[in-house]
Amino acid sequence: MAQADAEDDDPGGSVAGRSGGGERGSGHAGLSLRPDAAGTLCPHARADARGRSLTFHSSAFAILPPGCDGRCVKMFYSVLRRFCGDRSGAVLPFIVVLIPALLLVGGAATDISQLNAQRRYTQAQADLAAQSAARHLPDPAAVRAAVRRVVAANPRYGDLTLADRDIRLGSYTPDGGFVAVADQNSPAGVTAVEVDVPSPFRPILLGPVLSRDAILVRRQAVAAQSSGVALFMLRNRLVGLDLQHSGLSGLLNPLGLGLTANVLSYEGLANTRVKLDDLLGLATAGVAAETLTFNDVLRLPLAVPELLGGLVRLGALPPQAIPDTYPSLNSITFQDIMMMSPGLARLRAGDILPDISVSVLEFLGVLAQLQARPDERLGTNVGLDVDSLLPGLSDVTRLANVSATVGLIRPPVWVLARVDDNPQQVARVSQSGAMITASTLSLLDLAVKTGAATAEARLTSLNCAASRPSDVAAVFDVTSSPVTLDVRLSLLRLATDIPERDMAPIPLSGATQRLPITYGQIGTAVKISSPVSVSGLTTGLKNVLGQVKTDVTDRQKKCSGILGAVLCPLTTLVTGVTASLATLLGNVLTTVNSLLVQPLLLDALVAQLKAFLGLTVAEAEVVLAGTACSGGLVQ
Structure with missing residues (x-):
């Protein structure tokens, strides 16, 4: 086998071959070949001590024409x-791969x-659909329609x-x-909605080999109905008489004597409206509202001229409607005529209240009553001077001390309430009231x-x-009564260390x-009359x-100490007699109700008499000014 060593002395390369003899060559002069096991046509270079040694495969020169010399x-x-x-061409295979x-x-x-x-878009679809549907709870059909409408949009x-x-x-x-309800077509017990949006995903890479619905993107959202907010007004009258709709109308109308009268009442009209948020905003003009709730x-x-001017700026009142003078009341506070849910009252003044509006004429009517009323409270003290009777008893200044406070003609009251308020917000109005207290020698x-x-x-x-x-928007519990009464009694100052029971007048015949x-x-005003009845009067009394009996028995402090031991027999005697007397009178009223009122049908007789005369007693009116409902995402 012959070994050929090639020396590369120039860029073109040169080959100097030495013939070893005895080995099969290529037949070309000056170069002996050794077959390359790799089978490549290109020479392989190996470094050795003498320089570069090249080994060629014999097939590398097979393409040379016969007689090709060393050159x-x-x-x-x-x-x-x-x-x-x-x-330079080595990148091409790499790129191809x-x-x-x-x-x-x-x-x-x-x-x-x-x-x-x-996924994000589908989640947004589910969230928006659930929130929109929560406004229509608990109506199943309206909820489903709202969800489909939002998803389709x-x-x-x-x-x-x-x-x-x-x-x-x-x-x-x-x-x-x-928790889903069993009957999905009934509104009973429905306070939330769950929306599941399945959106088919169409991939680019595997799209040609996958079916249309092979991959589904599912996103869920749960929205619950938040507590609704309502603004309503309560007003009432002591007595109303409408002869045009009474049993006497056939006699009086031909004579032109039809009469409509309202005693201690308020009448208003609902026309132009103003947003409650804007109305309360008039009170914060020029004030750092962000620091206020x-x-x-x-x-x-709030000065009345500024209030009316603010209504003009809001476009709720024409300028010519403002009077030139303000005779009585120069300023008011909204607290005089409005109650607000504690949850809403704690909001900052810069926050947005529910989108509720009020009647401007209703508001002006209340304002007129506040302006026109005289001193509402009348106070008097009646007593007997002990010093003039028994000189020397200077420590006892009064034998009897009686004070009375009387209030007349209450304006309507507005309440902004939430359904889930605890305790519930209550609108109260009384056309007249009196508070009488008496104290006699501490006895x-x-x-x-x-x-x-x-x-x-x-x-x-x-x-x-x-x-x-025809849909019911709100339901109210209304308690009306022509007369209310509450009595608190303490004997011998024995209950001074016990908190006084809250004065909660009991309706009589209401x-x-x-x-x-x-x-x-x-x-609009929705009226509700008080059912005047004799049985209600006896039951109320x-x-x-029963409250008086509770005061003189259960609320008395125990006898203690030397003085208590002396007074204990007297205390027991007085409270026992008073409690027995209260029980006896209560039993008498029960007997009268059972033996006289019910058998004689006195309640029905009173009702027929009222209807014949066109008489209404303690009639109340509730005006639902507006409602605001919203739903929020909970899951």
């Missing part, structure tokens, strides 16, 4: 060496980013039609989460609180789904009635006597 071989070798040593890999990675990255974007990733199983109605609690705003004094302490034409109203439920005029107000009645 020919040298030129061929130079070309072959340049070709095999040129690396890399491009499909890059396309694969790029398609996967695009699909992943597209998947994340579709956002077709970024295709049109979707949700099935009923994707819209579930139920209730939500923080501990138990969402709405509870503070209610207490801010007897008596307090009597009475009222005429009293009314209370509290919001019990709110239907946020009401949209038709009742609590459920008053539903429909969506079509919002902004019996309850008052």
